[in-house]
Each structure stands twice: as C-alpha cells, then as structure tokens.
Amino acid sequence: MKDAGLSVEMRPKMVGSRVKRTEDPRLLSGTGQYVDDLHPAEMVHVAIVRSDQPHALIRDIRADAALDVPGLIGVYDFTDLEGEVSPAIPSSRMRNYYATPIWPLARGKVRFVGEAVVAVVATSRYAAEDAAGLIEIDYDPLPFASDPADAACHDAPLLHEEAGTNVIISREFQHGDIDEILHTAPVVVKGRFRMTRKSASAMECRSYLAQWDKRSRAITFHTSSNIPGIVRDVLSSSLGLPGHRLRVIAPEVGGSFGGKGSLYAEEILVCALARKLERPVKYVSDRLEELSSCSQAFDEWMDAQLAVDEQGHFLGLKADVIGDIGAYSIYPWTGALEPVQVISFMPGPYRVEHYHGRVRGVLTPKPATGPYRGVGRPSSTFAMERLVDMAARKLGMDPAEIRRRNLIRDEEFPYRTAPGIIWDKSAFQECLAAACDGADYTAMRAWQEEARAQGRWVGIGFASYAELTGIGSRIAVAPGMPINTGTETSTIRIDSTGAITADFGIASHGQGLETTLAQVVADELGCAFEDVRVRQGDSEVAPQSTGTYASRSAVLAGGAATKSSRVLKAKVLRAAAMLLDVSEEDLEANGGVIRSRSSNAVLTFREVADAVYNRMGAIPHDKREDLVSTETYDPYLGTACSSTHLCMVEVDLQTFGVTIHRYFVAEDCGRIINPMIVDGQVHGAVAQGVGAALLEEIHYGTDGQLQTGSFVDYLLPLASNMPDIGIAHVEAELPNNLGGFRGMGEGGTIGAPAAIANAISDALSPLGVEIETLPATPDRLFRLVTAKTQEISSQEGNKK
Amino acid sequence: MKPAPFAYVAATSVQHAIEALAAAGGDGKIIAGGQSLMPMLNFRLVRPSVLVDINRIPGLDRIEDTGKMLRIGALVRHRLTASDPLIAHHVPVLHEAMNHVAHHTVRNRGTFCGSLCHADPAAEMPMMALLLDAVVEITGPAGTRHLPVREFLVASLTTDLAPDELVTAVEIAKPAPGTGWGFAEFARRHGDYALACVAALVESRDGAACNVRIAAMGIGDTALRLSAAEAALEGSGFSDEEITRAVSALRDEIEPMSDLSGSADYRRHLAGELARNVLGEAWRRAAPEVPA
Structure with a gap:
C-alpha cells in the first residue's frame, strides 16, 4: 500500500511477477558448470x-x-x-x-x-x-556406545577423551513452573517422539x-x-x-x-x-561416501508433555531431548545447532507460558549431524503438533479449534516465546483459516466420514508452525557461534558499456537467487531486469559473507540489493540531472529509461554511463562519480514466517502403505518476490517432508556399521509419492525489514512430517494408535496396529 | 565408485561369447542390460577379469511364438516384454507384472534373461519364470541344454549356470486359454524391489480348480512356488473358506526374513493379504460365471 503514492511508472513491476528463472536456460540445456x-x-x-x-x-x-x-x-x-x-x-x-x-x-x-x-x-x-x-x-x-542414551552414561567409552564426556552440549530453557502445572492441569498428554536420522541427499x-x-x-x-x-x-x-x-x-x-x-x-x-x-x-x-560422511540430520529422542485446561488452552510444556550429534561437532554451526533449536522452537506459534526444555547433545560413532532444511523445527514441530492433536482428541475438540484457541493472536505481536524467540506480526491465525478454506476442511471431514463408514482408515492432519528467518546480527544463527551471520553486502556497478553487475556474497544452490535479486535490483534501481547480471557464490566479489542458508538470502541479500540500488540510483539521477539540466527531483527511472517529468526528455542508463565514463567534460570534473555502490544490510532482528499445513491420508488396511490424498499449505512469507519460485520452494520442501514422514531413515547397526549405503535402502520420495499440493499465500503485515520479505525456503520440511503424522494418527484413532516415530513405514504401522488390536482383544477377553 | 580394471569383448555371435567366456577361465561375466551388474561392478562387489558384451549379437532381441511356447531371447529388454502383443495376449499375468518392474530408464536396458541370471529374490523375472514353469535355454562349449527354471534358480543370487555358459533364451509355455490369473505386489515406492509379491494361475474345470500355480517373492531367500497353498486349492471351488485355508497354508510355508524394509511378521502378513487378493482375482478370471 505504501507504493500507492508513487506515479504509475514508478511502481515496482518485477517484484511480485512470475518471472522465469534466468538460471534455467543454461541449467536445462546442460551448459551449467558444476x-x-x-x-x-x-x-x-x-x-x-x-x-x-x-x-x-x-x-x-x-x-x-x-x-x-x-x-x-x-x-x-x-x-x-x-x-x-x-x-x-x-x-x-x-x-x-x-x-x-x-x-x-x-x-x-x-x-x-x-x-x-x-x-x-x-x-x-x-x-x-x-x-x-x-x-x-x-x-x-x-x-563404543552407538545409542546416545548409552553414550551419555558416565561410564561410556569416550570418543573424544579430551572432552571428558560424550555429552558435549547441554542447554535448558525454563519459564514459569512447569512441574506445578503438570501436577494440577486437568489434561496432560505426553509422548516419546523420535525423529530418525536423515541424509540431505543432494543430487x-x-x-x-x-x-x-x-x-x-x-x-x-x-x-x-x-x-x-x-x-x-x-x-x-x-x-x-x-x-x-x-x-x-x-x-x-x-x-x-x-x-x-x-x-x-x-x-x-x-x-x-x-x-x-x-x-x-x-x-x-x-553416493556411498555421501551417505556415510556427509552431515546427517535430526536423530532426536524427545520426551514431551503438554498440559491443557478443559477449554483446550495450553498451560505448559515440558520437553527433555537427547540429540545424537554423531562423532564431531560440525563447523561452524556446532553440534548444538539442531538439538538446541528443537527445544528453543518447541512451543511453536502458540501461547505457552510455562515451559521447561532441556537438551543434551551426545557424541556417538556416526557422521556429524548438521544443518538440514528446517533445522530443529521439523523435529520440534513433529513433537508439539502431535501433542496438540493428542490433547484435542482427549478433549473431544476439533484439531482446528484447539489451534485457533492457542495460536498467537494479532494483538499479541510482537510475542516473546518462553525460550526467548521474538515473533514479529505474521499470519499465524490467518494461515490456519486459509488452510481450512483452501482445502475445504468441512468437505474433507465429510469425505473422511464416508470412507470410515466403509471401514477405511482415512485421517486428516494439521501442522501449524512458525520459523525465524532472515536473522540479523542480534543473535548468531547457531547458539554462541562467533561468526557474524547477521549481515550481507551487495556491490552494484554500472560500467562504461552501461552493463549492470550486482555482486553478492550469498551462494544460490537452486533457489533462483540470480533471478529474484535481479528483480529487486531492477525495481529499486529503475533499470531493465534483463540488463542486470547477478554474480554470487564467489568470495572475491564480497569482502565478507556467510552464504545462503537459514532462509536468509531474500531478506539479507534482498535488503542489501535494495540499499545499494538506492544509493546507485541517486548517483545515476545526479548525473542525468546534470546532463538534462533539470533537477534530480524531476527525474524518474524505470525499465532502464530516465525521464524528466517536466520536459519528457529521456536518457537511457547506457547513455548516462557513456557520459560519466567515456565523454570527458560531459559531467563537470568535480561532480563526476563512479556508478558504483556497496552497501551492507543488517535486519538486526529476524522475522517470523508462519504456515499451516493440512493433509488427508489413507492407510491401506492390508499393506499398511500410506497414500496422501490431499495436501494444502497456507503460508505467510511477506512480500513475494517471485510467486513461481515461492511455489517451487513449497513443493520441493513438502516433498522432502514427505520423505521424512514416510520413507527416509539412515540406519546404523549396533555394530556401528551403516546399513543404508545406497538409494536402494535409503528411500527418497519419488514423483509417484507426491500428492498435488494446494497453496495459499497469506500476507498479514509486511515485516519491518527492507523489502518486506520473509524467508521461506525451508518451511515445507517443517510442516509436512507433523501434518502427515497427525493424519495417520487420526486415521488410526479408532484403534488408539498414536504416531511417535517417523518415518511411519508400513512395518511400523503394522506393528502398532497389531499391538493395539491384541491389546483391545485381550481387554475384551478380560471383560468376558 | 569405479569398477576395477577388466578386459572387454564385444561378442558378435553366441559362439564368440562362449569362446570369450572359456578364454576367461571362469572369470568372465556376461553383460547385456547391465542394470544389476554395473552397480555391482562399481561397488567392486564383482571383479570379473573379462566382460563379455552380448548386445551386438544378432537375433537375440526378439520374442517368438514357437507354437506352444513363447521364446524370449537374451537381449529382450523389459520395455519389449512389457509392450509385446504376444505376451499381452498369451501371458497377461506377465504383462501385468511388467508394470511393477523398476522405471523406464531401467526397463529400456534391463533384460528378462539378465534379471533371471541375477536371481534376485525380490525381482519379478525369477518369480514369473517359476510361476510359468519356464525353461531356460543355456548354451555352452558342449552345446545347448534346456533346464526347468526350478532347477536353474539355486539360491539367492545363485543359479546353475556354469562360468562358461550363456543363457540364450527363456521359453514359456502359453497358459491354457481361459486360465485365470492374478498378480499383486507391494513396494514402498513404485518400481522398488517388492516387500512381497504374489502371482497365481488357475484353470476351472466345471467349477473345480485345476493346475493351481502360486508364486511369490520378497519373502524368502529366493523366488518361491508355494506348493502347500497350491495343493490346498487344487480341486477346490475357491470359496472364501478355501482361500483362507490356502492363505494360512501359505503363511505357514514361507520363512520371510527381517530387514530394514520390513519384519518377518509384517512380510508374512503382507504375503497372505496379497495372496488373498490375487487368488480371488485369478478365480474370477478363470470362472467368470461363478459369483465371487
């Protein structure tokens, strides 16, 4: 809305457009260079x-x-x-x-x-x-002790003797009096949740x-x-x-x-x-080396309890987490990155006043765990969202309703969570509503009733979450890490041929940042999108940069692009004003053309560059400045990206295979730079989450040997495992950073495991099966159902 | 992940291939589609001194109708088996099975005979060959011999093939017209090795089942014919109770293994459930007038 005051020509045109990725011609024609x-x-x-x-x-x-x-x-x-x-x-x-x-x-x-x-x-x-x-x-x-619980014992063999222990990380967050709450709460639900080890498995x-x-x-x-x-x-x-x-x-x-x-x-x-x-x-x-020595993901045991009152309001949460971090603490993030985020994000997007989270990171003889799309939150969201559904079931409350009652409301932002994360205003409630509308939740429930009447195991699952993205210099991305992850720098130059080069320290590896950052530069500088060449992924083009991770590049590099484009634009307009003999305020730039509002005289960016660099005397010698600008952006705080996933699954009564019938994502990523890229990120991340929920698991035997050394045993999702994914983009209020962007590349992996686990639990709820371990393989589901069936029949036997 | 050094012979005839194998002194390996062999070479699980490529040998790439039999040559790719009208017409159960074989890229190269020689306990070809009582045509220095596939498949990844022999074709007797069939497979992802797979053939003579054939894979060291379950149904009317008895006979006679993809109990359960579906389906096709 803040653009409304600008002239029509000046309104941003590229940001928000479904621009085709400029990387793709070379990548799709096999001329990319790896x-x-x-x-x-x-x-x-x-x-x-x-x-x-x-x-x-x-x-x-x-x-x-x-x-x-x-x-x-x-x-x-x-x-x-x-x-x-x-x-x-x-x-x-x-x-x-x-x-x-x-x-x-x-x-x-x-x-x-x-x-x-x-x-x-x-x-x-x-x-x-x-x-x-x-x-x-x-x-x-x-x-050696392969199991982290064994490795944490004081008499366990030590992997690093110098450390004196295998427990090289321990951290606690405490807010309020959780034990008292758990003691007095009308309803307490608990589980021992297990997110197994994964491999990122890049192509x-x-x-x-x-x-x-x-x-x-x-x-x-x-x-x-x-x-x-x-x-x-x-x-x-x-x-x-x-x-x-x-x-x-x-x-x-x-x-x-x-x-x-x-x-x-x-x-x-x-x-x-x-x-x-x-x-x-x-x-x-x-690939064998990749599966046996690349960093791995998750591998947490999470004992968690949620206390609620009769109306479904969350009273408190307690989590005790063991993270199996492998044999080394990874550089630079440390082995704390993943397990500590599990407890620092466990309360999720909800109002949770009393909280106690404890985590221990334990060395075991396995490859180090490290970053994996979603970091910590796929696990924490899995545990929390499972507890939310378990509480709703115990209360006989609709899972959408219990979320509605506990998601942070508009008037509560900015909200500081018990572990100290600050959520700026984001569409927590609106995403839940948009998911229910977009997927037609009422119709899904009706369909489920019909299927259940036929004896089928059909279930519906939600997952609501928020992630902290675009983190500035207030906190390091990994706990206590002495590296500045809070800034990014951009240098934009127009050279003597009129070509525009935008340099960034970030490192795109599939996100399409060459496209999206050029969109931002084109709008802010007023040049033509096609004239911008983005260079990135090269330590020589920026004095310092940490790269692309943690959903930061759109926010930080986008902000840097905005800042340096604005400075450079001022230089261009100053030169143009001298060349046209008008005032700078009289000029506007759009699509590479600078126009005088009063005289309608025009100059192209190329003509300005030619005058500045090549035509001696065109600009007075003491007014001439190079058309270059370098600016660094630090958003200081991070911004919340929020989402609700909603899906419907069916468990086959004979094979225990899971089919996803319906999948819907409603998310708030602030101002969208390129809707096509945002949709692609959602699709890809949900696919990755489907893998975590149903297929992927790195196995180590008790002998310490890797048992999943190829893609025959480590199962990644295939196209045939993927449902159609509906997406709704919700924009609550733009975050308070340059550009109004929120990071959004990771979210799908955070929501999908939890939503699918909830849907499977809902499908099997007539038997009382609750999913506590992912992936939910056919064998695991068979064993859960068989155990419950035997339990039920022995209870019936006892009654007789 | 590169293979150990090997010599390479591009054979131009069956005789040439046999000679090359003989010259390798027991250390040669035939390559046709290479879909199982190449990964094993790259993992250095096999290290033949000579690789004998049979892809250029003329005449091995076809499926022929020899009257009572269909003859599948050593270079017939899965793609051809899956789309061949003779197979679709005479052996619809095999046509159906081909839908579950890997993915297009693998099907374009992998061969029926190669898969049989690899003898993976969770692959379709050995099991379908067992179901169909196929006969393997083997050529070696001493000439050509024919071996029932039951005798050809010895154990997991092991066959009766001598190091200097080559499978030149597999012959399948066309099932009698009107033979009912069923096929069901469950894998965690489409195209993967099966967690369990069951196929059945049955003929109906005046409402009584005869020539009941049931094969399974993914549930033992090798592909299996399930003789106890077959015997339980031979002569029966395939009633629900009779099928249930056969399913429990099947569950009793198999010894599935536990591995990362599934426990033995799960596989036993799964094989029984698939068998229940497959037997019902086969009977409906064999005796369409009898209400299921």
Missing part, C-alpha cells in the same frame, strides 16, 4: 580410504601394494600433512560445550565408519580407486577442486558449498593464507538441503594437497 565439469590441465584425482571401524586406534597403514598402480601420484595419511594445516575448531560461547577439532584426515584414531583416513592421489579416479583398494589399515578396535554429491597458482602462491578453490565465504575464512586460518591468496568459488551447485552448508575435512584436504603437489586436485564424493 565443479565436476571443470578439468584444468595437469589435474589429479583423489580417492579416500575411509574407516570401516566405528571406533578404533589406527595401528598401521600399509600402502606398498598401491604404489605400483599405474598413474599413482601418492598416498597420504595425517602424518604427511602435519605442520601444513591447522584444524578447524567449531567454537562457541555456549557453556557446557566442547569443540571437537576437525582435521583433514583421521589422526591416529577413527570415530565413525566412513571417516577419511588415507588420501590416494592419481591421474584418474579409476587409478586412485584401484590403489585405494590395495591399502591395508590395521586397527585396534575400541569399545550433486560434494565436489571439490583446488588449484595452486605458483606465480601468486594462491589457491583457487571450487567447492559445491552453500557457504563459500565461511569456507574461505576458515581455510584462510587452516592453511595460513590471506584472503587475497585464497579465492573460494561455489559455481553451479546441485542442491544442498543443508548437507553442503558446513565445512568438510575433505575441503581442507584437497587444498592442502593442491599446495603440496602444486597441481590441481579434484575430489568428487560418490
């Missing part, structure tokens, strides 16, 4: 010998047989890199935390199956793998290429990362190279979903080897 598409001369390949032991001392490494393989360049273990690199330390100001150092190769001890032990370098990946297969490693196996596996330039003694490192700036900064200290001798580029990146959002030991390794060998060194992880 790390593995780069083949510099003299390049060598790395294969990695990984630990087959969950916890063991390395006694001996024998590589003699490997040395005869044709094409072999060298075999390296940690001793070969001593003194050449220092470890990455995922430090934090958190109390009760131990930061496990990250070295490029295991140093004398391995801590999970899949940990990198030996690097084999050869002229081809084939030769490298041939040689790797001939390397023998003798281990002295050590005892492109992690890929790295380091090139050593002898002339400048510098490294150019191409990495399939979504945090190239963070990687640059940590490698700078690990390798002892200043930033101007260390350029980190994330070229096309084939998805991350969080899995490429942390530093990996292999990134240090590849750079160290390139410097050592003075040759380009490439490492491309294969």
Whole structure:
C-alpha cells in the first residue's frame, strides 16, 4: 500500500511477477558448470580410504601394494600433512560445550565408519580407486556406545577423551513452573517422539577442486558449498593464507538441503594437497561416501508433555531431548545447532507460558549431524503438533479449534516465546483459516466420514508452525557461534558499456537467487531486469559473507540489493540531472529509461554511463562519480514466517502403505518476490517432508556399521509419492525489514512430517494408535496396529 | 565408485561369447542390460577379469511364438516384454507384472534373461519364470541344454549356470486359454524391489480348480512356488473358506526374513493379504460365471 503514492511508472513491476528463472536456460540445456565439469590441465584425482571401524586406534597403514598402480601420484595419511594445516575448531560461547577439532584426515584414531583416513592421489579416479583398494589399515578396535542414551552414561567409552564426556552440549530453557502445572492441569498428554536420522541427499554429491597458482602462491578453490565465504575464512586460518591468496568459488551447485552448508575435512584436504603437489586436485564424493560422511540430520529422542485446561488452552510444556550429534561437532554451526533449536522452537506459534526444555547433545560413532532444511523445527514441530492433536482428541475438540484457541493472536505481536524467540506480526491465525478454506476442511471431514463408514482408515492432519528467518546480527544463527551471520553486502556497478553487475556474497544452490535479486535490483534501481547480471557464490566479489542458508538470502541479500540500488540510483539521477539540466527531483527511472517529468526528455542508463565514463567534460570534473555502490544490510532482528499445513491420508488396511490424498499449505512469507519460485520452494520442501514422514531413515547397526549405503535402502520420495499440493499465500503485515520479505525456503520440511503424522494418527484413532516415530513405514504401522488390536482383544477377553 | 580394471569383448555371435567366456577361465561375466551388474561392478562387489558384451549379437532381441511356447531371447529388454502383443495376449499375468518392474530408464536396458541370471529374490523375472514353469535355454562349449527354471534358480543370487555358459533364451509355455490369473505386489515406492509379491494361475474345470500355480517373492531367500497353498486349492471351488485355508497354508510355508524394509511378521502378513487378493482375482478370471 505504501507504493500507492508513487506515479504509475514508478511502481515496482518485477517484484511480485512470475518471472522465469534466468538460471534455467543454461541449467536445462546442460551448459551449467558444476565443479565436476571443470578439468584444468595437469589435474589429479583423489580417492579416500575411509574407516570401516566405528571406533578404533589406527595401528598401521600399509600402502606398498598401491604404489605400483599405474598413474599413482601418492598416498597420504595425517602424518604427511602435519605442520601444513591447522584444524578447524567449531567454537562457541555456549557453556557446557566442547569443540571437537576437525582435521583433514583421521589422526591416529577413527570415530565413525566412513571417516577419511588415507588420501590416494592419481591421474584418474579409476587409478586412485584401484590403489585405494590395495591399502591395508590395521586397527585396534575400541569399545563404543552407538545409542546416545548409552553414550551419555558416565561410564561410556569416550570418543573424544579430551572432552571428558560424550555429552558435549547441554542447554535448558525454563519459564514459569512447569512441574506445578503438570501436577494440577486437568489434561496432560505426553509422548516419546523420535525423529530418525536423515541424509540431505543432494543430487550433486560434494565436489571439490583446488588449484595452486605458483606465480601468486594462491589457491583457487571450487567447492559445491552453500557457504563459500565461511569456507574461505576458515581455510584462510587452516592453511595460513590471506584472503587475497585464497579465492573460494561455489559455481553451479546441485542442491544442498543443508548437507553442503558446513565445512568438510575433505575441503581442507584437497587444498592442502593442491599446495603440496602444486597441481590441481579434484575430489568428487560418490553416493556411498555421501551417505556415510556427509552431515546427517535430526536423530532426536524427545520426551514431551503438554498440559491443557478443559477449554483446550495450553498451560505448559515440558520437553527433555537427547540429540545424537554423531562423532564431531560440525563447523561452524556446532553440534548444538539442531538439538538446541528443537527445544528453543518447541512451543511453536502458540501461547505457552510455562515451559521447561532441556537438551543434551551426545557424541556417538556416526557422521556429524548438521544443518538440514528446517533445522530443529521439523523435529520440534513433529513433537508439539502431535501433542496438540493428542490433547484435542482427549478433549473431544476439533484439531482446528484447539489451534485457533492457542495460536498467537494479532494483538499479541510482537510475542516473546518462553525460550526467548521474538515473533514479529505474521499470519499465524490467518494461515490456519486459509488452510481450512483452501482445502475445504468441512468437505474433507465429510469425505473422511464416508470412507470410515466403509471401514477405511482415512485421517486428516494439521501442522501449524512458525520459523525465524532472515536473522540479523542480534543473535548468531547457531547458539554462541562467533561468526557474524547477521549481515550481507551487495556491490552494484554500472560500467562504461552501461552493463549492470550486482555482486553478492550469498551462494544460490537452486533457489533462483540470480533471478529474484535481479528483480529487486531492477525495481529499486529503475533499470531493465534483463540488463542486470547477478554474480554470487564467489568470495572475491564480497569482502565478507556467510552464504545462503537459514532462509536468509531474500531478506539479507534482498535488503542489501535494495540499499545499494538506492544509493546507485541517486548517483545515476545526479548525473542525468546534470546532463538534462533539470533537477534530480524531476527525474524518474524505470525499465532502464530516465525521464524528466517536466520536459519528457529521456536518457537511457547506457547513455548516462557513456557520459560519466567515456565523454570527458560531459559531467563537470568535480561532480563526476563512479556508478558504483556497496552497501551492507543488517535486519538486526529476524522475522517470523508462519504456515499451516493440512493433509488427508489413507492407510491401506492390508499393506499398511500410506497414500496422501490431499495436501494444502497456507503460508505467510511477506512480500513475494517471485510467486513461481515461492511455489517451487513449497513443493520441493513438502516433498522432502514427505520423505521424512514416510520413507527416509539412515540406519546404523549396533555394530556401528551403516546399513543404508545406497538409494536402494535409503528411500527418497519419488514423483509417484507426491500428492498435488494446494497453496495459499497469506500476507498479514509486511515485516519491518527492507523489502518486506520473509524467508521461506525451508518451511515445507517443517510442516509436512507433523501434518502427515497427525493424519495417520487420526486415521488410526479408532484403534488408539498414536504416531511417535517417523518415518511411519508400513512395518511400523503394522506393528502398532497389531499391538493395539491384541491389546483391545485381550481387554475384551478380560471383560468376558 | 569405479569398477576395477577388466578386459572387454564385444561378442558378435553366441559362439564368440562362449569362446570369450572359456578364454576367461571362469572369470568372465556376461553383460547385456547391465542394470544389476554395473552397480555391482562399481561397488567392486564383482571383479570379473573379462566382460563379455552380448548386445551386438544378432537375433537375440526378439520374442517368438514357437507354437506352444513363447521364446524370449537374451537381449529382450523389459520395455519389449512389457509392450509385446504376444505376451499381452498369451501371458497377461506377465504383462501385468511388467508394470511393477523398476522405471523406464531401467526397463529400456534391463533384460528378462539378465534379471533371471541375477536371481534376485525380490525381482519379478525369477518369480514369473517359476510361476510359468519356464525353461531356460543355456548354451555352452558342449552345446545347448534346456533346464526347468526350478532347477536353474539355486539360491539367492545363485543359479546353475556354469562360468562358461550363456543363457540364450527363456521359453514359456502359453497358459491354457481361459486360465485365470492374478498378480499383486507391494513396494514402498513404485518400481522398488517388492516387500512381497504374489502371482497365481488357475484353470476351472466345471467349477473345480485345476493346475493351481502360486508364486511369490520378497519373502524368502529366493523366488518361491508355494506348493502347500497350491495343493490346498487344487480341486477346490475357491470359496472364501478355501482361500483362507490356502492363505494360512501359505503363511505357514514361507520363512520371510527381517530387514530394514520390513519384519518377518509384517512380510508374512503382507504375503497372505496379497495372496488373498490375487487368488480371488485369478478365480474370477478363470470362472467368470461363478459369483465371487
């Protein structure tokens, strides 16, 4: 509405349009360039010998047989890199935390199956793998506790002796007196919720290429990362190279979903080897390595209780969470990122006055857990939304009604949650209403009744949640992390040919940011969308940046784009005013054309650039300024993105397979830059959530071995698993940041597991089955139903 | 994930392939579609010294009607089996089964005979070959032999094929006209290896079932013929009670394994439920005049 006062020509045109992604022509025609598409001369390949032991001392490494393989360049273990690199330390100001150092190769001890032990370098990946297969490693196996509850015991074998414990993270949030509430509340529901371990499983596996330039003694490192700036900064200290001798580029990146959002030991390794060998060194992880050494997700046990009164008002919540964080604390987020967010977001978008959340992050011999789309909230929302439905069922209340009574209302914003998260005004209530309207909740219930009358197991599930997005410098994205995640910088320049280049530190890996940021620049600068080239994912184009993660790029980079576009526009108009001999206030710019309101005289951006740069004297010499601007944006606080998911599922009576009949998402992401991209993010994230709800589970045996080492056993959702997804965009009030954007790339993964779990529980409610573990596989459902059926029939037997 | 080094022979005739296998001294491997072999090579689970490619051998890529039999050549892709009018007409149960075989990319390359030789306990081809009492045509240095598929399939991923032999075709006897059939499979995702799969054939003679054939997979070390359940139904009228008895015979005679995808109890339950559906369906097709 605030645009209403502007002239028609000045109204934003690109933001809000369904602009086709400018990335797509190259990506869809196979001309995109990923790390593995780069083949510099003299390049060598790395294969990695990984630990087959969950916890063991390395006694001996024998590589003699490997040395005869044709094409072999060298075999390296940690001793070969001593003194050449220092470890990455995922430090934090958190109390009760131990930061496990990250070295490029295991140093004398391995801590999970899949940990990198030996690097084999050869002229081809084939030769490298041939040689790797001939390397023998003798281990002295050590005892270990694979189950986090066992590993948390005081007498458990320690993975990192220096830590003195496997419990390297513990945190509590307390507000009010929850024990008293639980004691006196009319209704208390509880569950032991389990969100199992997942793999982010991006289509492109992690890929790295380091090139050593002898002339400048510098490294150019191409990495399939979504945090190239963070990687640059940590490698700078690990390798002892200043930033101007260390350029980190994330070229096309084939998805991350969080899995490429942390530093990996292999990134240090590849750079160290390139410097050592003075040759380009490439490492491309294969799918087995990806499933056994890329960061993993979730893996929490959540004991949670919700107290409510007879009218369904929430009185208090208690949660005790164990997070299995794997063998290392991940850089830079630390192992606290995921489990601490579980308890800091557990109360969700609801009014919950009394709260006690406790979490322990426990080391076990598995790959480190790290960011995964949704971080923490897929788990916390699963637990909370299940409790909400259990409470509604106990009270005989409609699940939509109990949410309506507890979702924070308009007049309560800004609302500070018990753990201290501040929700700015967002469409919490409106999304619930929009989901019910959009999906026709009344008709869904009628359909369900009909199906139930035929003996079918059909159920309906809600999930309402809010996430904190676009977080500024008030708090670090991960607890206590000493890295600035609160700012982003943009440099926009118009060069002497009139071309407009917009540089950002963020790193798009599928989000279409080259398109959306160009939309913002076009509107704010008044240039043509087609004339803007966005450069990103390159540490050389911004002095500092942390990248694209945590639903921040639209808010932070969008804000930076807005700021620097405005400064640059003022420069352009100042020059144009001199050229046209009118006042700056008389000028407006739109679509690359600057027009004088009074005289109708026009100049193009290109003509202005030509005058400024090429035509000496066109601008008075003491008034001339380069058409460049660099601005940094810090939204300081974050902004809430809220949503309600609503779905209907059917459980097959014979096979226990789950079919999703209907799926609807209502969400508030503030001002929409590109509706097509927003819809795509919702579709993709819901698909990922469907995987978490029904299919995906990383399994480790009690022997510490990975049992899901390929996509035959780790099941990702297929197109045939996906329902049609209805979407309603609700805009409550624009958030108080530049542009009015909220981050929205993660939400679907947060809502879908909870909504599906609630729908399955509703479908099986005649039997009293409550879903507490995801994924809800046919086997799990069979066992739950069989147990309940036996319970019911034995009760009936007792009555007789 | 790259294969270990191997020599490669592009055979131009069956004889050429046999000679190449013989020259490999027991360490050769035939490649046709490669849909199971290539992943095993890349995981280095198999490391043959010679890979004998039969894709260029003429004449193996067709399905032929030899009168009583249909002959499926060694290079017949799943795509062809799924769309072939002879199969659809004479062996509709196989036509139906093909809908559950993997995805298009796999079907375009994978072969019926290759899948049979791989002998995966949760793949459709070994089970369908068992159901249909197929005969395997095997060519080796000593000439050609014919082996019933029951004897060909020895154990999980193991067949009677000698290292110097090649399966050149599979022959399937056309079921008698009017044979009823049913097929049901359940996998966690369409195209995956089955959690359980059951198929049945039955003929009706004056309302009495004869030549009852029931096969299953995903519930044991190998694809199975379920003889106890077959015997329970032979001569019966396929009443609900008789089907229920057969289903419990089936549940008793199988020994499913527990793995990541499902417990033994679940698989036993699932196999029984699928069998119940499949038997009813087969009987309705065999005896359409009898109300189900």
